[in-house]
Amino acid sequence: MTTTDADYGSRYAASVMNTFGPPKLVLVRGEGAHVWDVDGREYVDLLGGIAVNALGHGHPALVEAVTTQLGTLGHISNFFTSRPQVELAERLLELLGGQPGDGKVFFTNSGTEANEAAFKLTRRTGRTEIVVAEGSFHGRTMGSLALTSKEAYRTPFEPLPGDVTFVPYGDADALAAAVTDRTAAVLLEPIQGEAGVVVPPEGYLAAARAVADEHGALLWLDEVQSGMGRTGRWFAHDPAVRPDIVTVAKGLGGGFPIGACIGLGDAGTLLEPGNHGTTFGGNPVACAAALAVIRTIEEEGLLEHATVLGQKLRDGLAADPRVAEVRGEGLFVGLDLVADVSAEVAAAALRAGFIVNNATPRRIRLAPPLVLSQDDASAFLAAWPGILDEAMPDASGEQA
Ligand SMILES: *Cc1c(COP(=O)(O)O)cnc(C)c1O
Numbered sequence: 001m002t003t004t005d006a007d008y009g010s011r012y013a014a015s016v017m018n019t020f021g022p023p024k025l026v027l028v029r030g031e032g033a034h035v036w037d038v039d040g041r042e043y044v045d046l047l048g049g050i051a052v053n054a055l056g057h058g059h060p061a062l063v064e065a066v067t068t069q070l071g072t073l074g075h076i077s078n079f080f081t082s083r084p085q086v087e088l089a090e091r092l093l094e095l096l097g098g099q100p101g102d103g104k105v106f107f108t109n110s111g112t113e114a115n116e117a118a119f120k121l122t123r124r125t126g127r128t129e130i131v132v133a134e135g136s137f138h139g140r141t142m143g144s145l146a147l148t149s150k151e152a153y154r155t156p157f158e159p160l161p162g163d164v165t166f167v168p169y170g171d172a173d174a175l176a177a178a179v180t181d182r183t184a185a186v187l188l189e190p191i192q193g194e195a196g197v198v199v200p201p202e203g204y205l206a207a208a209r210a211v212a213d214e215h216g217a218l219l220w221l222d223e224v225q226s227g228m229g230r231t232g233r234w235f236a237h238d239p240a241v242r243p244d245i246v247t248v249a250k251g252l253g254g255g256f257p258i259g260a261c262i263g264l265g266d267a268g269t270l271l272e273p274g275n276h277g278t279t280f281g282g283n284p285v286a287c288a289a290a291l292a293v294i295r296t297i298e299e300e301g302l303l304e305h306a307t308v309l310g311q312k313l314r315d316g317l318a319a320d321p322r323v324a325e326v327r328g329e330g331l332f333v334g335l336d337l338v339a340d341v342s343a344e345v346a347a348a349a350l351r352a353g354f355i356v357n358n359a360t361p362r363r364i365r366l367a368p369p370l371v372l373s374q375d376d377a378s379a380f381l382a383a384w385p386g387i388l389d390e391a392m393p394d395a396s397g398e399q400a
Pocket residue numbers: 110111112113115137138139140189193194222223224225226249250
């Protein structure tokens with residue numbers, strides 16, 4: 001660290017709560033899939049603010065939408081509505097294959113808030129039990145935390161809201177055994193993000209839909225990380241599987257904070273006047289940002305681009321024998337290393353000028369901007385063996 005960098009590092013330590021550990025960099029500027037630190041060093045951002053910066057950094061369409069909206073009408077209370085709010089609700093329902101009237105949206109400012117809204121919505125069924133998956137991540141507020149499996153996150157904050165049953169992810173039989181006539185909802189990520197991009201077996205979500213139907217329970221899919229084009233499709237779940245609730249956030253605003261709890265069919269009317277609220281949720285600027293993200297993904301053909309480039313990344317990463325497995329869809333990429341060295345790999349990547357995430361001790365996650373270029377992807381693949389050499393000097397494929 002240079003003087004300037006260290007200076008902000010120590011000022012951060014002195015003034016910002018230590019919930020995230022020390023920041024790895026002090027960043028000052030971004031453009032496309034590139035960011036620059038306070039010392040002028042350039043990085044290729046292969047994490048995209050954790051699946052948030054769908055259009056990369058500083059995309060003109062997003063900047064234009066946000067600044068124009070802020071200069072026109074920035075905030076109103078939820079006693080009123082605005083054009084961007086109504087238009088975004090309609091667009092989200094359309095992307096989910098629904099029609100206005102066949103579903104309704106509640107807007108929030110984050111993923112955990114989208115899940116809190118959904119959690120409250122499920123209580124309106126008159127049932128309280130939620131069945132969720134091991135390895136799940138649904139957020140850090142008390143309700144979402146109750147639905148999140150990681151013990152280290154949960155234990156310091158118990159007691160959490162109860163009546164939550166955890167089942168192994170991807171095991172349709174375990175799910176069928178856990179769901180009963182007391183179950184309000186089955187909650188699943190179509191692809192688990194924080195767990196390191198874990199893809200369930202084919203047919204798992206369809207089986208979840210069937211078991212939920214059998215018991216009159218809601219099927220709630222958390223697409224906060226996997227949704228909004230990340231997988232090369234608007235949503236990670238198969239459109240043939242129709243959920244009752246879909247929660248989105250991260251990529252939705254392309255970096256502007258916004259989330260949404262989408263209730264399809266009858267689930268859209270379970271929350272009634274007085275049941276829930278928010279001051280900022282659904283504000284015109286955030287909704288204008290999300291509309292710009294959706295429009296730009298369409299205009300620039302970014303779903304197709306994510307599909308093609310994601311496959312190139314997966315193929316290239318898998319070619320190294322120190323990679324045990326590569327998973328994911330589109331630009332949602334997870335890999336298992338042959339040893340627990342993901343922190344060393346992420347650190348070596350950063351030194352080489354690439355931002356990646358060590359999701360678990362053995363797993364690396366990539367969720368780059370959907371605008372990532374072929375050249376950036378090629379540069380990372382070219383650097384990859386050297387990054388692994390540096391991170392695991394004595395490892396080779398044979399030792400796996
Ligand atoms: C990140 C995430 C959340 C929480 O979103 P925040 O905006 O951080 O509150 C919830 N669910 C999933 C699947 C996520 O990846």
